[in-house]
Amino acid sequence: MNENKHTEIISDKEMKSGITAPMGFLSAGLHCGIKRYKKDLALIVSETPATAAAIFTKNKVQAAPVLISKKHLNSNDKFRAIIVNSGNANACTGEQGMKDAVEMAALTASALNIKPEEVFVSSTGVIGEPLPMEKIRAGIGKIVDMLSEDDSNAAAEAIMTTDTFPKFTSVEFEANGKIATIGGIAKGSGMIHPNMATMLAFITTDAAVEKNYFQNVLKKTADKTFNRITVDGDTSTNDMVIALANGVSGAEINDDSSAAFETALFELMKKLAIDIVKDGEGATKLIEIVVEGALSDDDALKAARSVAHSPLVKTAVHGEDANWGRILAAVGYSGIEFNPDDFEIYINGTCILGKNYDVKLSIEEANKTLKPNEIELLIKLNEGSGKANYWTCDLSEEYVKINGSYRT
Amino acid sequence: MNENKHTEIISDKEMKSGITAPMGFLSAGLHCGIKRYKKDLALIVSETPATAAAIFTKNKVQAAPVLISKKHLNSNDKFRAIIVNSGNANACTGEQGMKDAVEMAALTASALNIKPEEVFVSSTGVIGEPLPMEKIRAGIGKIVDMLSEDDSNAAAEAIMTTDTFPKFTSVEFEANGKIATIGGIAKGSGMIHPNMATMLAFITTDAAVEKNYFQNVLKKTADKTFNRITVDGDTSTNDMVIALANGVSGAEINDDSSAAFETALFELMKKLAIDIVKDGEGATKLIEIVVEGALSDDDALKAARSVAHSPLVKTAVHGEDANWGRILAAVGYSGIEFNPDDFEIYINGTCILGKNYDVKLSIEEANKTLKPNEIELLIKLNEGSGKANYWTCDLSEEYVKINGSYRT
Numbered sequence: 126m127n128e129n130k131h132t133e134i135i136s137d138k139e140m141k142s143g144i145t146a147p148m149g150f151l152s153a154g155l156h157c158g159i160k161r162y163k164k165d166l167a168l169i170v171s172e173t174p175a176t177a178a179a180i181f182t183k184n185k186v187q188a189a190p191v192l193i194s195k196k197h198l199n200s201n202d203k204f205r206a207i208i209v210n211s212g213n214a215n216a217c218t219g220e221q222g223m224k225d226a227v228e229m230a231a232l233t234a235s236a237l238n239i240k241p242e243e244v245f246v247s248s249t250g251v252i253g254e255p256l257p258m259e260k261i262r263a264g265i266g267k268i269v270d271m272l273s274e275d276d277s278n279a280a281a282e283a284i285m286t287t288d289t290f291p292k293f294t295s296v297e298f299e300a301n302g303k304i305a306t307i308g309g310i311a312k313g314s315g316m317i318h319p320n321m322a323t324m325l326a327f328i329t330t331d332a333a334v335e336k337n338y339f340q341n342v343l344k345k346t347a348d349k350t351f352n353r354i355t356v357d358g359d360t361s362t363n364d365m366v367i368a369l370a371n372g373v374s375g376a377e378i379n380d381d382s383s384a385a386f387e388t389a390l391f392e393l394m395k396k397l398a399i400d401i402v403k404d405g406e407g408a409t410k411l412i413e414i415v416v417e418g419a420l421s422d423d424d425a426l427k428a429a430r431s432v433a434h435s436p437l438v439k440t441a442v443h444g445e446d447a448n449w450g451r452i453l454a455a456v457g458y459s460g461i462e463f464n465p466d467d468f469e470i471y472i473n474g475t476c477i478l479g480k481n482y483d484v485k486l487s488i489e490e491a492n493k494t495l496k497p498n499e500i501e502l503l504i505k506l507n508e509g510s511g512k513a514n515y516w517t518c519d520l521s522e523e524y525v526k527i528n529g530s531y532r533t
Numbered sequence: 534m535n536e537n538k539h540t541e542i543i544s545d546k547e548m549k550s551g552i553t554a555p556m557g558f559l560s561a562g563l564h565c566g567i568k569r570y571k572k573d574l575a576l577i578v579s580e581t582p583a584t585a586a587a588i589f590t591k592n593k594v595q596a597a598p599v600l601i602s603k604k605h606l607n608s609n610d611k612f613r614a615i616i617v618n619s620g621n622a623n624a625c626t627g628e629q630g631m632k633d634a635v636e637m638a639a640l641t642a643s644a645l646n647i648k649p650e651e652v653f654v655s656s657t658g659v660i661g662e663p664l665p666m667e668k669i670r671a672g673i674g675k676i677v678d679m680l681s682e683d684d685s686n687a688a689a690e691a692i693m694t695t696d697t698f699p700k701f702t703s704v705e706f707e708a709n710g711k712i713a714t715i716g717g718i719a720k721g722s723g724m725i726h727p728n729m730a731t732m733l734a735f736i737t738t739d740a741a742v743e744k745n746y747f748q749n750v751l752k753k754t755a756d757k758t759f760n761r762i763t764v765d766g767d768t769s770t771n772d773m774v775i776a777l778a779n780g781v782s783g784a785e786i787n788d789d790s791s792a793a794f795e796t797a798l799f800e801l802m803k804k805l806a807i808d809i810v811k812d813g814e815g816a817t818k819l820i821e822i823v824v825e826g827a828l829s830d831d832d833a834l835k836a837a838r839s840v841a842h843s844p845l846v847k848t849a850v851h852g853e854d855a856n857w858g859r860i861l862a863a864v865g866y867s868g869i870e871f872n873p874d875d876f877e878i879y880i881n882g883t884c885i886l887g888k889n890y891d892v893k894l895s896i897e898e899a900n901k902t903l904k905p906n907e908i909e910l911l912i913k914l915n916e917g918s919g920k921a922n923y924w925t926c927d928l929s930e931e932y933v934k935i936n937g938s939y940r941t
Binding site: 183184185186216217218219251252253361362436440443449450453454456457458459461462463465466481482484520521522525526 | 591592593594624625626627659660661769770844848851857858861862864865866867869870871873874889890892928929930933934
């Protein structure tokens with residue numbers, strides 16, 4: 126991992142603020158009783174109307190909050206709040222689930238004196254069980270009085286499920302002479318105790334961003350970050366990324382500043398994505414797969430995805446076994462064109478396999494390249510100029526334990 | 534699993550004979566020293582010239598024996614022998630690997646007094662290491678004197694890698710008033726210690742089968758059996774299915790007998806496929822996924838495959854957790870059209886989820902349906918008449934242990 130690249134644009138606010146780093150945003154998180162002890166309700170508010178962009182799960186089975194948030198995005202231009210609960214996904218809950226999601230938006234709007242369609246709703250947790258609405262009603266009543274611009278740790282904690290640490294970051298950039306900030310919080314896509322593999326991310330910025338452009342950029346950036354990570358390949362009914370832009374900094378994103386905005390957004394989303402992988406269930410190592418020299422970027426992405434999803438590769442990395450045959454085979458069944466004779470593999474900068482199956486190191490020496498907790502697996506195909514990155518984690522016994530016995 | 538269906542056509546030879554159940558076939562297996570102690574060289578011989586059909590790995594990286602066997606299949610009409618070693622895959626071994634595979638065919642042909650192009654070559658085991666040819670030369674010299682028609686246990690054992698039991702079976706059927714037999718041996722596709730996920734199957738029949746028809750039927754039947762099993766989704770550089778038909782029984786496969794032949798071949802290949810899944814690394818439960826009521830058979834297959842590959846579903850079955858949300862979500866991201874409200878799930882005949890998310894049993898009661906070692910997971914989509922079956926095994930901590938530490 127080349128973490129140094131980040132430091133130029135990530136400010137020292139990163140460690141304390143997340144979504145409240147940009148001006149004009151407030152957040153809060155509390156325990157309302159859906160979970161036994163931990164925080165389970167989060168609220169994010171923009172003090173002024175904000176444009177929004179959002180990405181929703183492609184799963185054919187979509188939870189009620191996904192349907193309601195989609196509807197609001199499509200029928201409205203300005204937004205003020207995101208209400209999120211953890212511990213219950215409000216998925217596969219039929220008509221009652223829709224009513225409950227609608228009520229969550231209405232209660233939040235009423236407490237904030239805004240319109241229900243200015244509110245996004247998000248849930249994660251158990252599926253197939255009705256939301257405990259009395260707890261949520263009481264929680265929404267309380268949480269509006271706790272809103273603060275100090276930091277977003279409480280909100281980042283309140284959206285966690287099996288995550289072992291809250292995920293938040295922020296980035297500053299210059300747009301037309303003004304300093305703007307983007308902040309974000311996220312929760313993991315590792316398979317989620319007790320039930321679902323849900324990835325949630327909420328992003329805020331005090332730049333002014335036009336709605337259609339915002340949507341395109343969010344989608345494009347997600348394709349290079351959140352859509353290039355895998356813990357186990359499952360996709361949830363509740364996955365959601367929502368971004369709000371309130372323009373309070375006065376920095377406008379136009380042709381002159383779009384490059385800076387997109388770079389900053391990419392770095393922010395990449396950081397959150399990598400944090401999700403690091404916190405994959407049972408993960409002990411972060412693996413960045415870099416494929417170079419494919420015939421096209423698309424081919425490189427196919428090869429990288431195939432390696433990232435291979436349980437053989439992921440267990441080998443876990444066991445610190447530099448098993449190049451498994452890597453080569455995973456590229457081999459990715460469906461891309463390449464000549465295996467031209468294949469090279471580098472682990473954390475050390476070449477372990479050269480062209481024509483030239484094994485560079487003894488097994489013992491090669492295995493040492495897998496000792497670190499962060500592994501860069503560079504695959505050079507030497508066929509063209511296509512390249513791609515993908516992030517995953519190792520597959521450990523712990524992963525199976527977490528997911529095999531969730532209700533026992 | 535409805536094993537009763539098999540008994541009508543599988544004879545009592547099943548338990549003793551495998552590939553030598555059909556008339557005119559001999560086999561042998563011995564230890565030549567590639568592995569430390571276990572058998573590692575197998576030979577299958579037809580006493581008379583046989584037609585052949587074969588399926589080879591689609592992995593872009595193909596081992597030398599795959600390339601040689603493909604060449605023989607395409608350049609020749611009649612075949613006499615299959616020579617197989619385990620312990621070394623002869624994959625990623627460059628020019629020397631090709632020379633060694635050619636020599637294996639030549640030595641076998643010379644010892645049997647037949648032509649090299651009448652011999653198929655197959656290997657499984659470590660990749661990237663040269664074959665120990667001196668051991669193989671000595672082994673081939675000995676194995677021809679051990680050929681026997683008694684049983685094929687030694688051959689079935691000699692092709693094993695991490696398999697915990699040899700896989701063999703045979704089937705009888707009637708063709709135009711004559712009794713014909715099909716026999717088969719196989720080895721597992723669970724990720725193979727020490728290196729690769731290789732599936733091998735060798736099939737023999739004393740029916741007379743025309744070459745092109747044989748190839749089509751083998752492919753079609755593999756698509757319904759070997760191509761509908763998954764242990765971990767990885768595909769090896771050495772996968773191979775070879776079938777030989779020598780006509781010694783006098784039973785000819787033509788328009789009148791093709792249905793009986795195809796049914797028998799399907800049952801044989803299904804039995805071998807299920808044995809492979811049962812012996813998946815770390816597997817404790819066999820899972821048959823049955824999808825009914827899809828808009829097409831193709832949709833049903835997509836849904837079944839998606840469920841079979843979901844680590845979430847596989848770990849839940851391992852933990853005996855009847856987690857219907859994971860099953861529904863896996864169908865949801867399979868890409869097919871269906872209405873989640875119409876979804877029903879039955880485990881071993883018990884309905885655990887009815888339409889409109891009607892949860893039929895308490896968690897404790899539902900979990901009891903997963904106690905048996907063989908699980909039938911029936912998913913009714915209630916949208917059309919498309920259906921498909923798929924077989925997989927649970928995902929256990931043991932799987933990770935086996936594959937994370939193979940050279941330590």
